[in-house]
Amino acid sequence: MTAKAQLKALADYCRDHSIAFISDEIYHGLTFAGEETTALEVADDAVVINSFSKYYCMTGWRIGWMVLPEGRVRAFERIAQSLYISPPELSQIAAEAALGAHEELDGYKRAYAANRALLLERLPQIGFSIASPMDGAFYAYADVSRFTNDSMAFARRMLAEIDVAATPGFDFDPVEGHRTMRFSYAGAATEMEEAMNRIARWLA
Numbered sequence: 001m002t003a004k005a006q007l008k009a010l011a012d013y014c015r016d017h018s019i020a021f022i023s024d025e026i027y028h029g030l031t032f033a034g035e036e037t038t039a040l041e042v043a044d045d046a047v048v049i050n051s052f053s054k055y056y057c058m059t060g061w062r063i064g065w066m067v068l069p070e071g072r073v074r075a076f077e078r079i080a081q082s083l084y085i086s087p088p089e090l091s092q093i094a095a096e097a098a099l100g101a102h103e104e105l106d107g108y109k110r111a112y113a114a115n116r117a118l119l120l121e122r123l124p125q126i127g128f129s130i131a132s133p134m135d136g137a138f139y140a141y142a143d144v145s146r147f148t149n150d151s152m153a154f155a156r157r158m159l160a161e162i163d164v165a166a167t168p169g170f171d172f173d174p175v176e177g178h179r180t181m182r183f184s185y186a187g188a189a190t191e192m193e194e195a196m197n198r199i200a201r202w203l204a
Helices: 004-016 070-083 089-098 102-126 151-162 189-203
Strands: 022-024 047-051 064-067 139-143 180-184
Touching (some): 151 180
Parallel strands (some): 022 047
16 A cells, blocks of 8 residues: 555656656455545546455456556557457446445455465464564465575465465565465455464475
8 A cells, every 4th residue: 555645756757757647446345454545535647546346356357457547548548449349238238237236245355354364373473473564455474485485486385285375475575475475365364364373384
C-alpha cells in the first residue's frame, strides 16, 4: 500500500518529468492496515487500472476497467479494439451484478482478515519472518532463509512432500527472491490452519 502523501509525491515527480503516471489498483478494497487511497485523489492526469478479479472475487472472468484522462480515451480505445474487441457479455453482466454485492464481498474480506491474523502469528512461529508489511491484498511475503537459500527448490519440495503450495520470491524480486516466498491466505480458514500445521511438522 502507498500512503496518500507518497502517492502524491510520485504523481508530482511524474508530472515534473513528463512521465505517464499509471497506478495499478487491482487490490483496492482489500486494505487491512494504513490508509487506502487512489491516484485519482492526487492527480487528474493519472491512468488507473483496476479489475473485478480480487475484491470482487471474479478471478478468471478477465474483466476490469481503466480510468483515463479524457484526452487519452480514444487512443486506449483503439488499442483495446485491436487486442480483444470487448469483454464477453456474460462477464459484463456478472460484473454489473458484483457492483451491488458489497455486503457479501465484505464478508469475504473479513475472512481474509482472520486468515491474515493467523499467518502473522504462525509464520514467525514456524521460522519464517515477515519480509514485507501485510497491509493489503491477501498474501504474506516471508523470509525463508532460515531453512533455504533456494526458494524455488524449497517450494517444489514443500508441494511434493506435504501438498502445500506457495510462490517462490523470484517472481517479485530477482535479487533477493531466492530467500523469500509468497503465501496466499485467500482460502478457507481450515485450509490455512492445515497448511500452517503441515509446514510446522515438516520443518520440525
